[in-house]
Each structure stands twice: as C-alpha cells, then as structure tokens.
Amino acid sequence: MKRSRFVFEICVMAFLGLLLAACQTQTTVVEVTRVVDVTPTPRILTFHDAEAVTSMTAPHQCKPLASLPTEFSQPWRLGFINPNLAHPFFGEWSGAMKDAAAFYGVEFFESDAAGEYSTEPDLLETLLLNDLSIVGAHGPNVYEGLALRALDEGIQFIGIDNGPSEYTPIVYGIPDGIAGDRGAELLIEGVRKRQQEDWAGRELFFIELTHGGIPACVTRTGSAASTFQEAMELDDDHVLMADLTTGRSAEDMVNDTITAHPDGVFAMIPCWDGLGIGPYNAVTEAGNEADIMLVTLGGDEPPAKFLKTRPQGYYGFIEFQPYCEGWGWVEVALATLEGLPFETYQVRKAITQETIDQRYAELYESQ
C-alpha cells in the first residue's frame, strides 16, 4: 500500500518532468557583438623604453610585452579581481600590477576574492562601480561568466591563465596546458640524462599527481602526462595517477603506486610544487629516492629552497614568475585598449640544480 503510493509519487514527478520537456522551446543563439571601441592614435607618440621596464622590474627583469606610449589616448582605468591577496604568488601579481600601473600612469582598482572563486561574479559587480575601461580576473571555473558580464558592460575582459573562448579571445598568462608541457619537456631532459646513467634499461613510469576537483590541475598535469607519454613512447599502463580527491594523502598514494612496480623508475609532475615535494620526501624516507624524478610547476621560494639542497631526484621546476606575469597583464590590457600589438607572455624559465643558486641569489638574497 505504502509502496504503491511511493511508485505513484515517482510516476507523477516523472510525468511533470516530461511535460516540462515537451513545453520547452529552443531559442536562437545569442551573439556577442559589442566589443571595445578601439580608437586609432593619430598623434605623434613617444614610447616607453624596453630597458627602462627591465631595470624598473629588477630583480625580476621582466621583458615588456608591448611598446606603450608615454601618453595614452584616454585616462584608462584598469580593474582586476585577485583570487587571494594573502597568497604569496597572487600577492606578487598584485604588487606588480600596482607598480606597472604607476609606471605607465593609469589608475588600477583591485578586489580580493580571498580564495573563494565562487564570489568573483559578485565582486565583479562592485568592481565595475569604478567605471573601468577593462577588467581581468583569475577564475578558472568562473571566467567565462565574468567575461560575458564584462561584455554586457561594453568592456573587454582579459583573464589570467584561462581561455581562449568566444568571450575571451585574448589568452594571457600561463595557460595550464602549456605550463604542463614545459614541465614535461624539462622532465624529459632529466629522464634522458638519467637513462644514460643508473636508469639505463629500467622500466619507466609516469605519475600524474593532481587534484581532480581543480580544473586547472586536471589540464596542467593532463597535458604534462600526454606530452611525456608521447615523447617517451609509454603505453597507457605506464601512466599512473594519484588524485587528491580520493581523500588520501599524496605521500601515501605515491608510495603505494611505486610499490606496485618495484622494479620501475618513476617520473612525476605535480599540479603545484608542494604536492610533489611532500611525496618526494616521503619516498626518500622509505629509501627509494633513487627510483624517482620530480619536476614541479610554480617555483616560488619554498621549492627554490628545497632545490638548493640538491635532492638527487628533484631535477628542477618551471618558474611562473608571478611578478612579471602581473606586470605583463597591465601591458597587455593597455595595448588592447590602445589597439597596439603585444607579444605572448612566455614561461620558459626552467630552473635546474645548475641554475638555482644564481636564481635564488637574484630573487631572494638581493634585498
């Protein structure tokens, strides 16, 4: 009796659902036509000197991405939603953006999502109150919504580390796929060297260390895995996965994975530095340091410190150079507003055990 009621309830709900489906209509495709008006600059202009930028941004020595005039056609107002100002990496962005805005003489407005990307669409609304000319954000899950909202306001959106999509044609920053590829290239170099030495003739595996809940991570380590797999001619069984979303610690997962192939050697790329360094130390503790090789992505002070201690299997890292990344965003935004060409931001700074001492001294010991 009770059960039949239950079934009845489900049937009614399913019916209502189908009714809804039947009533639905297919609307036309929305086209985004509003783009920023780009005014040509007929005046005679003087341009900022590239060397001035390089010396201005010491010790990072950023290469300017665009040659910008000393006087702009309008008093531009730039806005950026920083994902988390308290985080050192994003903090560097913020500092660089403010410095660059001061250097080029434009106004800069900032909002802090404090680590919660889901609040960015609402923070954008308050940031837009500043009558912005262009806006940007770091929002791996929400950027397309932000971009479309900016277009509604008639302004362009230039995100960092995301795109391209139909709403954000301009890709700026370190697209995660490319970052992963760079890491894989560095790792391939290291593994090939090792294969001339003690890894000669040993079965090679790749471990993808990721967080399945963070899209940026999936893209980053995924492209690293496929690049590595292709270059080293590994089959799918030799590409292994350790995913934090399973609720286990990276240390345990890596230890388990290498135990499953006791005669193998393992090349690893984690989504971020700490995610690789912890397991590396745990593997070392278990006495298997000789079997692994690590390349990490990010490269701020903690991994630099660790690399300085010359761990046997830590080949190096890809430095994302957050300061230059933040500085360059301002240049790309201004170039876009002025209708000037700009170069792609390059992440080619691969730091290895050979170059770490010099780099560390440049960045952290000069002050």
Added chain:
Amino acid sequence: MASGVPPQQPASQLGASNRKLASAQVVQFLLDNGLFIAFVLEVALFAFAAPNLFLKSRTVEAILRLSGPAGIVLASYTITLISGQIDLSTAQVGGMASLMFAAVFQLLEWPLGIALALTVVLTIAVGLLSSWLIQQGIPSFVSTLAVGVVSGGIGFLIINLTNQPGMIRLVRPPLRDIANFEVIGVPFVIPLMFLAYIVGWVLLNHTKFGAHIYALGGNPSAAALNGINAVRIARIVLVTNAVITGLAGILIAGRQLAAQPGVEGLGQSLTAALFAGVALSGGSGKIERTLIGLLFLSTLTIGLGILNVSAPLRQLINGLAFVFAILLDSIRQQLASR
C-alpha cells in the same frame, strides 16, 4: 516560549523586581533581535567605511544576488532543519545536478526541458535515498553525509566518462539568458529568493503541515503518538530540499558558465542556518531569521571584498562571527528556559 505568569512577589520587593524585570526585558529584547541589530550595525559600518562604493544600488544588488541561489536553498534547508533533519550533502548534490545537467544539455545537446527533467529526477532519487536511509533509523546527518560522498563520486564519474577537464563548460544558449533573466530590473533569483522565504514562512506558520514539522522536530515520539506521519514528512522535506538544491546548482552554473563537482556557495547552508539560531536538534528556529543571517553573511563577504580585507583576516572575522552568534543563541535559550 516559557514566559508564563510572573511569580507572586511581596509588596516591599515589588519596585526592585520591577526594575529587574525591565532590565531583563531589555536584555531579552537585545538577545531576541541580536542578529537584526548586528545586521544594521554591519551595514552602517560598511556604509561609513566605504560610502562611495557600498551605498550603491549595484552593491546592494550584488549582495542580494550572492544571497540568491544560496538563499533559495537555505529557505528549504531551514525547514529541513526544523523538521529535525540535517542535510550535509548540499554542496555535492548541487554539483552533481549541475554536472548532470551540463552533460545532457551542453555535451549531448538535448533540449533544455529534458535536461532539466532528468536532473530533477536524479535529485528526487537522491532525496529518496537519503530519506530511505533515515527511515531505516540512521541519523540524518550520517545518511546525508554518505549520500553526499556518493553524489560527489557520481559527479566525478560524469566528468571522467565525458573526458572533461574537471568541469563542464556551459555556454549553450539560452541557459545564461534564463539564469540572468531580469524581473522588475533585477535578476529574477532575487525576487525568487524572497518568494521562497514567503512561501516557507506561510508554510511553517500558517499551515497544518508547518505545525507538524515543528512538532516532529521538537519531539518525534510525541509527534508519532499524535498521529503525525514522520516518515512521510521527512521524505517530502528531504526530496524538496534535494530538488531545490539541484536547481540552485544549475542556476549558479548557468551564471558562471561552468558546472563543477561541489558548489562552494551551497555548502554553507548549515553554517548559515546555525548562525541564525536554528537549533541542530530541530523543532525551533524561525525562517525569517535565517534570511537576516544570510544577508548578514553576504554583506560581510561583499563589504570585506570592497575594503580588500585579506583572506586570513576575513576568515577570522567570519569564524569569530559564527562563534559569537552561537554563543549568543545559547545564552538566549538558557534565559528562555529559566
């Protein structure tokens, strides 16, 4: 509430006790409306700190909009809590629903109505599973925690099976137009949220069903003796909550144009309800208070965002506000039961 008849006093002490009574009333008033007073103070504070940004209709809209989907969920969540059920699966169910919807609507390119219907059926199934587990005698917060883990797993499975990079882009029209559809000049989620609260308020305070919910949450065994069908009420409440959570998940995904497992904005329902003084044990709590509580928290997020307060400090302020709110509520209850 246990107000009752004041105890008889000898004539000589009457003046003193009157004064005591008056001050007790003031304290009681402050405690009863503490959240509201705090909200007013908060708004005044932000208006003073950043008048040029905070006192704008757009900021108000941003606050209301941030509250929107979460608020619709919170309205049904409050009712769930009052009926004595704690739902810990909100964030995962919202994520799973949005992923299911995105897979069908964006990737398979099926019509909007079918995608919605399938998602609704899925969330009904989730609600039924939770209520079935509870019916077996499992405490709700454990059942829903388990259902949450399973839902999260299904969400990840959808992503794995469709080979997506951790999220599903959701840009197929006309979804965004619907998610951002405006009524009387504001996004429709805002009036919808207020409507949800009005419906919830009427349901709880002016219907037999509402009275049953309070009775069930307050004392299940007494309610059962009075012929209230506990199992049925729990099922209705949990299924409704799951469906509303799923739809809110789609609304959020529709706005940010991406669906992902675990919707951050929805995981806060429990915190927001507890913040507003809804008892974890059920049977008490007022739905209008949770609305104020939610607005308080959203205003805090946007206000601190405008002032660019750093993340650790923001988290500390949030944490302390929560601790303070539950302490205040505890004092209020102790005074009330005295």
Added chain:
Amino acid sequence: MLERITQGEVALSGRRRAQLLFLMDNGIYVVTILLFVLFAFLAPHFFTPRNLVNILISASLAGIVTAGYTVAILAGQIDTSTQGVLAIATVATALLFQEAGFSLPLTVILALTAGIAAGLFNGVIVVNGKIVAFVATLATQGVMLAIALFLSGGQTITITRAGLQEAVFVRMFGIPSSVWIMFFCYLLGWIMLTQTKLGAHIYATGADYRAARLSGVPVDRVIRIALVISALTAALTAILVTARSKQSALFGLAIAGSVDFVTALTAVLLGGFSLFGGVGRIERNLVAVLFLTILGNGLQLMNVPTGIVLVVRGFALVSAVILSVLRARVA
C-alpha cells in the same frame, strides 16, 4: 540531540540474536581479512613486506587522530574541528623548526601545546557556552583555520633544516615511529577506557549525560578532557605528517589529506560505535582504520580511476552506516 525515526525493533529469537550480534560485533574483523585476501590476489605486489609497511604508515597517520576522535565520540561529542587543529599544529611545527630555528623537543612540545590549547578552546565553547559539540567545533574550526592561514601566509613551508624527519619519523625494525606511536595510543586508549575511572566516566557521560551528572560524574570535566584528547592526537598526527613530508601539510582545501572528517566518521561507524556516544570499543576502531587504508591502498595499487574510488568510498560509508543501524536495532 539527533532523535531518530525508527521503524520499530526487529523481533528475533535469543539464539539467532546472539549469533547476529556476534557477527556484527566481529564482522569488521571478518570483512577486513576478506578484503586483505581479495587484494592479495587482485592487486599487484599487495602482499609484500614493502606494501605492508605502506599500509601500516598510512593507517598510523589516520589511526592516531581517529583514536582521539573515538574518545570524543564515546563521551558523546562529535568533534568536527580536526582539520583546524591539524592546520595549526602543522604550521606551528614547520614555522618553529624551520623559520624560528627552535630545537626539536621545544618545537614538538609547543606544537602539542597548540593542540591542547585548541582542545581547551573547544571545551570552553562546548561546556561553558552550552553548545552542542558538533556546532561548536564547526565554528571553532573556522577560527583555527584562519589562525593557521595568518601564521603561514597561505604558503606551504618547506623544511630544509636537517633533523626533523630523521628524529621524529625514525624507523625501528623497518617500521616507522608513527606506527609504534599508533599502537601505543590505542593501548593507552584501551587501558584508559577499560581500566580507569576516567574511562568509566567517559562511557557514562556519552551514554546518558543527565543520568551521569545526577550520579555524581564530573561530566563537564570529562567532556573537556575528551575534547583535549581529540585535539592532542590531531596535533600529534600533524607533527608526524610534517616530519614525513618535510613541509607543512596541506589544509584549507575541501578534500585533502588522509584524516578528513568523512574518513574518521566512516572508521568510527565501521568500528561499531554509536554516534550518540557511550557504545563502542576502541580496538575495533583500529581494525576499521586498517580496513579503510587497505581499501585505499589496494585501489591505488590497481590504478583505479578517481570516480570509481569515490563511489566505493561512499558505499563503504553507506554500508558502515547500515551496519551500525542494524546493530542498534538488534541489540
């Protein structure tokens, strides 16, 4: 708190009931052994000394914190602030040892003190504030995470100074200290719960708070002690985790690390505990932790995709829940 809606008791004859109860009480041993045998056949290199040590290490880190958590559950207190205590203790360990250059004993003592302080803070809110532990610890966890974020600046702290891993995560007979510490914790917990007056008080408080208070049990003090024990074991785990990976542990992400709320709760339920307090035996909990670790370890060895691992984990929790309910209904 947390009244249940039940469908009535199951009527069973005495002998059948005794058999069922025996099975349910000891089912976790049987299931764990079955799982172990299953993976020995299915998963490559599962039954090797190296992997058994892996399992023990993984179980130890989850086990120590679960031991303390169990004591709190027995006293009727659901402590949801574990991640918060862990965050504070790991940041404290890394900062004091690496940045401040403190000696190892002092670092360990201060990190444990931080854990005790967090437990006392929980105790004050729960006991003096008269707030249900589940709610109170949910609130205090926010404060603790904020403090950890303040101290660390949101960054992982790498430990390059020698001496922490070598001294804290030291191996004896090939088995790291954390495993010995886990067994010691369970032994201590077992003695405390079964042989001492405090243990009896903890059971009494969890079983019926009012009755315990009326019969002269110092309930408030018992709750405080239980919460401090829970926080202390979390801090101990944090020190071991930090020493092992030579960096401050990850926190703040919703799903991170081996000691999250879901795992601890699953272990507690699988161990045959009642969430209402007062029922359960700590040694069964150890087996439940081993069960979960073996499950995770085996699936990892087989390189099973994440989605499937999560669904399996969810069903482990669901079956743990169903088991605990069946048990309560038969008993």
